Amino acid sequence: MENQSKKSTTLKLTDLKSMPIRTFWITSIAFFICFFAWFGIVPFMPDVVKDLGLTPDQKWNSIILAVTGTVFARLLIGKLCDKYGPRLCYTYLLILGAIPVILIGFVQTPTQFLICRLFIGFIGASFVITQFHTSIMFAPNIVGTANATSAGWGNLGGGANRLGMPLIAAAVVSFGVADEIAWRYSMIIAGVIAMIMGVVYYFFTQDTPEGNFKELKEAGKMPKLKKDEESFVSVLKDYRVWILFIVYAASFGMELTVYGTMDDYLQNTFGLTRSTAGNLVLSFALMNIFARTLGGFFGDRFGRLKGLRGRVLFLTVILALEGAMLSVFSLTTSFAMGIIFLIAFSITVQMAEGATFSVVPFINKKAIGSISGIVGAGGNVGAFLAALLLKSKSSLAETNALASNANLGEEAMKAAQAAAASGAVSSGYFIIGGFVVVTALTTLAIKFSTEDEKQVKEELNTVSKPVIDLSPSTI
Template sequence: MSQPQFPKATRINLVDFTSVPMRTFHITWITFFFCFFGWFGIAPLMPVVREDLGLSKGQIGNIIIASVSITIFARLLFGWLCDKIGPRISYSALLILGSIPVMLIGLSNSYESFLLFRLAIGVIGASFVVTQYHTSVMFAPNVVGTANATAAGWGNMGGGVTLMVMPLIFAALVGAGYAAPEAWRYSMIVPGVVLLILGFVYYFCTQDTPAGNLAEIRKDLPAATAEKKESFWKTCQDYRVWVLFLAYGACFGIEITIDNIATLYFVDNFHLGLKEAGLIAGAFGMMNIFARALGGVFGDRVGKRYGLSGRIFILALFLLLEGLGIMLFASMDVLVWAIVTMLVFALFLKMSNGATYSVVPFINAKAMGSVSGIVGAGGNVGAVLAGFLFASESISYRDSLFMIGIVVALVAAVAFLLAVAQRAAISPVTADAAVQEAVA
């Protein structure tokens, strides 16, 4: 709701740690960063887990699917909760509850128990929706795309750092005298404890909006002036939400799939050691330090001139380049060229992520949490569908990636059609301005 005495931030000042929007920005991306340690901390250790628990390729595929499937429902739930109780309490509860299976996954002694813990850990993936909601309510329309993309990008960078750091934690424990089956179990206690601590930090150091927490605002305002929220089901009737659902599945869905399989891919196809493969796979995630933010920057700049249709068009272009890059990567047999092409498609993939959430705040300002949740869930639906390919005993990882590249290119075509339809529906000059008052 609009609160003139507590305006949204109209610029991003990275050295500001005191104003409510910027303090929230920093705490949010740092928290999201460490969420990846909990969510994907086990991924770079899977070669060790595979040997310890005697897992087959199909079982590993099912584990990958489990790690992202429950997130679909968690993102829908927490998007709705953000609208109802605010991001502060929602995020704190998610972090505290999510830390439990992370710390306890080391108790797994079979495929079935490991699968259940991996499924439970997937709930942490809902952290993304809260992150995007919280930055959306803190920043004005002229910079909201950049703020969303930067916070999410720096948070997503945790996926790359995780792939690099977790093998080092494992190696340190082995060096301290623990056997490999013990070391991977104790390694996961570290991210679990961090998430538990951050749950309390988030509760005490952030607030829901620039004007205060939702409970306080609703108590102080007369019922007649309270902002009316649109229902979740009405939000579902907007076809633009579902196009963005597909688009996010084609970018973020593929990102978390690569986070899950990259170490295995380089170990199996290029015969690298765990640490070497983890460093290369980590480079994929490290692209988030700038690439996702670039997608948001492009979205905001094109949006100022061409409105919502321009934002969607730039998203479609990035998706197309991502799809072509994935197909090229899947064709590489030489390690150096595999790394180069991986970084190329990673650039456009992460820019697509940022561009998607430069569109989201302009779809329905009265149901931002629901829109964020549905689109965010699309990322995990994409990951689940991709996971079925990687679970197949008859389809190689290379062939799976090539098919994924084709699908991403097709989704890009759908996004291009939406951009054309949006341009025909509303004047590009007024597209962003039409929602300026509602979003602000």
């Protein structure tokens, strides 16, 4: 695994004979399918509420459980990747993770639904395996770009389900299934697709460019870590890992929270219809096609110019810009200006995510999986805490607004509630933006040894400049 000769030094997307490129495509598609299934129930929640009789508390609890399951799964899966390799880990995650996705189509009670959502959240750990697999398939000159692109394209699954799941449901209905239960069949189909992808992953990828972990260990080409637990403890003691944990909470975590609350905010603040607001939020999510890749690309570019310190400096700058854009957006009352700063936030937050994982592979090359798991879990922890902040502020403001306008009629009460919610969330966004800027400054504390800098510089000198193209080529 230490041999760099077989790692891909380019990202030539049509070179499917190359194991790194083939793995890049398969892991990106697997990640897309996992996110598609993870958030697949979201477009059907009105149907689920009606079908199962969910209370508002049960609905919120299902959302929290889905995120909670992912935190623990990401922490665990990284360590398993270091030990057993990404190929087997992804195969088992896809096949076993598909089971609760399929079972949710058969639930009959709210409790059964909540249990399924908890276990469906485990497939969110797919992000960690994708980042681990691309990290060991690509050379230092291109690894940031490869990581960011695979993650960005995989993340599209979380937005594509807004369009894809209703289309699947429509197809199911065309075969005579009742509208109100089409969501059940749609989730079953999504689960079956994930299970099939697990089989594809097993047969068409391998752990490293040189072969699978098991065969490499048996051949003596990969050291067996006798002190595996000590290695993991050393990861936990590395302050840089926890800074990146907070950084990912401030980037991916904030993206999840902002997009999860943006529909209502745009309606309450600018008077948009639900359909228009939803389409705008979806379009921002689709920026993952290119924005996250840009973060990885510039991380690699700064790494080439200024070494590992350059990667950190770029992460600092782009994270600070993300926080500034969100804070300015929160203060904007003009719709046109609001959209401009929201676009700027979308681009910078996704670039910050890509830049984060252009740094991760260089913290400890013997524990990339464990580190990726911890950092990835940070995103979900950040989303959870930010959601609690916005929910608490908004709930209190809306309750007070309704109480103050109880005698003014239903329309006046709705208007007051919308204004209160808008003000509370705006204040929350401003606070979150400030937190992100402060987090950006903490990244400057990330240091690398002279030996690390020297080793990476030597590796870069042996490979070509990073290349991304669509032309057939052999590495």
